[in-house]
Amino acid sequence: IAGITQAPTSQILAAGRRMTLRCTQDMRHNAMYWYRQDLGLGLRLIHYSNTAGTTGKGEVPDGYSVSRANTDDFPLTLASAVPSQTSVYFCASSPVAGDTNEQFFGPGTRLTVL
């Protein structure tokens, strides 16, 4: 079944630990995105990639890094987690960056940093 998968589904992490959230899509979409969603706030863009081999910073990139080695995978790494990074993280993709197509979302990763 075509779509986006994320792993893990949820995670409790000690502050200071390194963590990588995985995202894989099989729709051959060029553009991919990482968002965080916090209660009372809209989705906020962390990082994006318009095509394999390129990445860009979104609205809230500090403390996060990404890579885009191929079309399908777009992992998000927290180098040293802090409690303010407790959130639900959504990966999304769209066929082409900047066109009229909607973004398709993965099921999300619920991360708690203690």
Place this chain on the structure above:
Amino acid sequence: GQNIDQPTEMTATEGAIVQINCTYQTSGFNGLFWYQQHAGEAPTFLSYNVLDGLEEKGRFSSFLSRSKGYSYLLLKELQMKDSASYLCAVRDSNYQLIWGAGTKLIIKP
């Protein structure tokens, strides 16, 4: 700064009609999206407007006025399964989506 405003919560009755408003102030405009998000799930696409006017899709319609920075989502013949949050998002001049905080819609029998 960029801003998307939506009501935090609305309540409606099964079978009725509800209108969810969205106003925006963004650096540039390249389209407005509405998404539905059930609790604990991912957002899913509902509609897209880039020109002024009404777009109808089944029980859901979306309206846009670019001069007023305003959109609404109209849901007709409400069903219990429509209980969800509805997210308004605007694509800005950098072609990034700016998201509102969402409107939680509660449907009562």
